[in-house]
Amino acid sequence: MLDRDRCLALDADDPLREFRAEFVLPEGVIYLVGNSLGALPRHTPERVRRAVEDEWGGRLVGGWNDAGWYDLPLTLGDRIAPLIGAGPGQVVVGNTTSIAVHQAVSAAVRLRPERRVIVSDTRNFPTDHYMIQGLAQALGGYEIRDFAEGRFDDAAVVLLSEVDYRTSERHDVPAVTARVREAGALMAWDVCHSVGALDVDVSAADFAVGCTYKYLNAGPGAPAFLYVNPRHHADAVNVLSGWHGHAEPFAFEEGYRPAEGIRRFAVSTPHVLSMASLDAALDIWERVPLDLLRAKSMALGSLFVDLVGDALELASPADAERRGSHVSFHHPDGFPVVRALIDRGVQGDFRAPDILRFGIAPLYTRYVDVWDAAHTLVEVLDKELWKDERYARRPAVT
Amino acid sequence: MLDRDRCLALDADDPLREFRAEFVLPEGVIYLVGNSLGALPRHTPERVRRAVEDEWGGRLVGGWNDAGWYDLPLTLGDRIAPLIGAGPGQVVVGNTTSIAVHQAVSAAVRLRPERRVIVSDTRNFPTDHYMIQGLAQALGGYEIRDFAEGRFDDAAVVLLSEVDYRTSERHDVPAVTARVREAGALMAWDVCHSVGALDVDVSAADFAVGCTYKYLNAGPGAPAFLYVNPRHHADAVNVLSGWHGHAEPFAFEEGYRPAEGIRRFAVSTPHVLSMASLDAALDIWERVPLDLLRAKSMALGSLFVDLVGDALELASPADAERRGSHVSFHHPDGFPVVRALIDRGVQGDFRAPDILRFGIAPLYTRYVDVWDAAHTLVEVLDKELWKDERYARRPAVT
Numbered sequence: 001m002l003d004r005d006r007c008l009a010l011d012a013d014d015p016l017r018e019f020r021a022e023f024v025l026p027e028g029v030i031y032l033v034g035n036s037l038g039a040l041p042r043h044t045p046e047r048v049r050r051a052v053e054d055e056w057g058g059r060l061v062g063g064w065n066d067a068g069w070y071d072l073p074l075t076l077g078d079r080i081a082p083l084i085g086a087g088p089g090q091v092v093v094g095n096t097t098s099i100a101v102h103q104a105v106s107a108a109v110r111l112r113p114e115r116r117v118i119v120s121d122t123r124n125f126p127t128d129h130y131m132i133q134g135l136a137q138a139l140g141g142y143e144i145r146d147f148a149e150g151r152f153d154d155a156a157v158v159l160l161s162e163v164d165y166r167t168s169e170r171h172d173v174p175a176v177t178a179r180v181r182e183a184g185a186l187m188a189w190d191v192c193h194s195v196g197a198l199d200v201d202v203s204a205a206d207f208a209v210g211c212t213y214k215y216l217n218a219g220p221g222a223p224a225f226l227y228v229n230p231r232h233h234a235d236a237v238n239v240l241s242g243w244h245g246h247a248e249p250f251a252f253e254e255g256y257r258p259a260e261g262i263r264r265f266a267v268s269t270p271h272v273l274s275m276a277s278l279d280a281a282l283d284i285w286e287r288v289p290l291d292l293l294r295a296k297s298m299a300l301g302s303l304f305v306d307l308v309g310d311a312l313e314l315a316s317p318a319d320a321e322r323r324g325s326h327v328s329f330h331h332p333d334g335f336p337v338v339r340a341l342i343d344r345g346v347q348g349d350f351r352a353p354d355i356l357r358f359g360i361a362p363l364y365t366r367y368v369d370v371w372d373a374a375h376t377l378v379e380v381l382d383k384e385l386w387k388d389e390r391y392a393r394r395p396a397v398t
Numbered sequence: 399m400l401d402r403d404r405c406l407a408l409d410a411d412d413p414l415r416e417f418r419a420e421f422v423l424p425e426g427v428i429y430l431v432g433n434s435l436g437a438l439p440r441h442t443p444e445r446v447r448r449a450v451e452d453e454w455g456g457r458l459v460g461g462w463n464d465a466g467w468y469d470l471p472l473t474l475g476d477r478i479a480p481l482i483g484a485g486p487g488q489v490v491v492g493n494t495t496s497i498a499v500h501q502a503v504s505a506a507v508r509l510r511p512e513r514r515v516i517v518s519d520t521r522n523f524p525t526d527h528y529m530i531q532g533l534a535q536a537l538g539g540y541e542i543r544d545f546a547e548g549r550f551d552d553a554a555v556v557l558l559s560e561v562d563y564r565t566s567e568r569h570d571v572p573a574v575t576a577r578v579r580e581a582g583a584l585m586a587w588d589v590c591h592s593v594g595a596l597d598v599d600v601s602a603a604d605f606a607v608g609c610t611y612k613y614l615n616a617g618p619g620a621p622a623f624l625y626v627n628p629r630h631h632a633d634a635v636n637v638l639s640g641w642h643g644h645a646e647p648f649a650f651e652e653g654y655r656p657a658e659g660i661r662r663f664a665v666s667t668p669h670v671l672s673m674a675s676l677d678a679a680l681d682i683w684e685r686v687p688l689d690l691l692r693a694k695s696m697a698l699g700s701l702f703v704d705l706v707g708d709a710l711e712l713a714s715p716a717d718a719e720r721r722g723s724h725v726s727f728h729h730p731d732g733f734p735v736v737r738a739l740i741d742r743g744v745q746g747d748f749r750a751p752d753i754l755r756f757g758i759a760p761l762y763t764r765y766v767d768v769w770d771a772a773h774t775l776v777e778v779l780d781k782e783l784w785k786d787e788r789y790a791r792r793p794a795v796t
Binding site: 024026031033036037039040044045048049051052053055056057058060061063064069095096097098099102106110122125126127129130131133134135137138139211213219220221222223237238239240241242243246249250251252253254255256267268269270271272273274275276277347349351352 | 455635
């Protein structure tokens with residue numbers, strides 16, 4: 001096993017090492033929650049200031065043309081596309097992942113009107129289930145089936161998360177997509193917990209949704225994105241048929257006529273200030289080789305697993321190929337353990353009922369961070385430091 | 399009729415005169431498009447900077463608790479409530495007006511399951527129609543009826559804009575609400591073109607939606623809001639049943655259980671940076687007496703109408719009581735007329751097919767601005783200055 005000096009040497013040799021300097025990272029804290037909210041890129045404040053003062057303050061309503069606001073959902077979509085294996089004109093940015101799930105699944109069931117089953121997965125993030133439940137209840141007559149049942153021949157659509165938000169287990173996207181589509185169902189992937197850390201490729205799927213505030217570092221509540229395979233651009237229906245998806249929004253016609261291409265999945269006025277922050281974040285992603293990103297993520301994750309060893313029960317796959325970019329462990333008192341770690345400068349998070357998560361953001365997490373975090377974790381457990389009563393109190397958002 | 403000096407005197411006596419200094423307004427331009435995108439409040443850049451650098455950069459994921467991000471949809475909703483006649487716990491902020499329309503209308507039809515008619519109005523902004531069309535098509539079996547038919551006894555819900563986005567005609571909200579509800583239908587108001595300029599009161603209605611980037615000055619693409627009358631809080635269903643509307647979002651249960659109260663209409667992760675800008679804008683609104691706002695809006699609108707006189711055909715009601723806060727005229731070549739005005743420092747806008755709009759934002763529009771704008775307009779028409787070919791070119795967003 002490595003020692004700490006060897007970790008420092010690996011950091012010095014890391015081909016991605018220079019990206020870390022582009023982020024604002026807190027002093028004295030090892031931030032392993034980039035899988036929940038990514039760090040602030042150093043140049044983002046200036047880009048947001050420009051949107052507020054120069055574009056809005058300086059151009060006022062003229063910003064819709066002069067500052068490119070109107071096209072942001074498409075221009076930002078084109079910048080995200082390479083991160084998920086998609087091409088230009090296939091991704092639209094806006095709204096939230098939950099709303100994108102509603103758009104994707106409602107469009108899918110309309111494309112398979114004779115099928116009345118929607119397949120979901122208990123490993124999906126709960127909001128994906130909730131959105132499907134709301135949609136199925138509104139439409140009436142739909143069965144929601146668990147993915148584990150493995151039957152898709154009467155399913156309209158299968159919605160899965162590429163990476164499990166708790167255990168980090170990664171689906172085999174090409175194999176599952178092929179299996180689902182061979183059964184005549186449509187495939188929708190949620191890549192919230194993979195985009196920006198893995199070599200994501202959803203190009204064979206029918207739909208994909210994802211968020212930009214985790215590994216992509218676009219800021220709290222940054223807009224989501226929706227990928228629609230071009231084979232559906234002519235026929236897929238956007239149930240949220242707002243004016244920005246209209247063929248001629250500024251003709252102010254009474255009837256909805258969908259735009260050509262991916263624009264029909266735009267809904268309405270884009271959140272320009274939140275999008276400015278995403279625009280800044282994507283400047284960095286243009287320079288990131290995804291193969292190196294994935295390789296570093298796997299190496300750091302495996303180092304964490306090795307260093308923790310038997311001190312905790314691993315909740316993630318031991319095989320890095322089958323894992324996303326966070327590493328999870330079971331502990332019956334996971335919450336106070338996480339609090340004790342935070343108190344010692346190691347920030348991970350807790351997911352009910354018993355999951356400790358440590359997110360590895362390969363752009364700014366170092367080998368030495370993993371070394372120090374794992375050793376602090378083992379010490380907190382060995383010495384039972386988490387049994388201090390001040391670690392028991394729960395905030396509103398955990 | 400007044401002269402220019404009298405306008406200057408009226409500005410000096412205006413009880414709202416000090417608000418103008420709180421906004422960044424362009425030099426040499428009379429900005430009469432505050433009904434489309436409100437001006438930048440001077441303190442907003444610092445509030446947004448704080449959200450980016452201090453909250454996100456400084457607290458990272460801790461901002462969800464420490465900076466109050468998680469509750470923003472409700473805390474901002476409570477700050478908007480007094481502007482629409484609502485009380486605390488009745489308004490939720492987030493998403494866009496189009497999405498709020500989908501939430502309100504889909505909830506309403508579920509509350510009146512035996513009725514299969516949705517009433518809309520050609521005076522609604524088109525996206526309201528489009529969203530209803532998308533919803534009706536998805537649900538199947540619904541008739542969309544025009545408000546002008548005047549029959550509501552078999553209608554589930556009536557959706558109207560308080561103020562017509564083209565003509566500025568204002569509905570009699572209490573009378574229409576009473577008539578619709580007496581017929582057993584639910585009433586939903588779109589107050590996009592009235593909130594922040596009129597004495598809006600939707601408290602008797604069932605639902606209301608509105609945007610914050612027009613008269614409220616919250617910035618390009620700032621989030622929308624949704625009012626739900628408390629009589630429906632226990633029974634209304636949010637079809638966009640995302641995790642932030644769940645009773646216990648951080649329990650990560652598999653089944654959706656709606657939260658109590660207005661929170662069940664939250665959907666998912668709020669757009670924090672766009673909301674920071676709204677938060678700043680609302681600081682101003684706490685100090686604005688709505689009766690004075692409405693009185694000034696009416697006085698300025700009537701002055702504009704009087705000064706233009708017979709030079710153009712009025713598209714708005716001549717009676718200020720029946721008008722919103724913009725004034726509109728017909729002109730068969732409206733687009734080049736607007737371009738010629740912009741070239742002379744008067745910014746209005748054009749809405750197809752033939753409407754010239756001039757928005758009066760009572761917090762920063764002055765009597766002398768109206769005087770100068772109207773005189774420039776009359777000159778452009780009298781001297782046919784709009785017939786220059788460079789005014790014919792149309793940008794993407796008009």
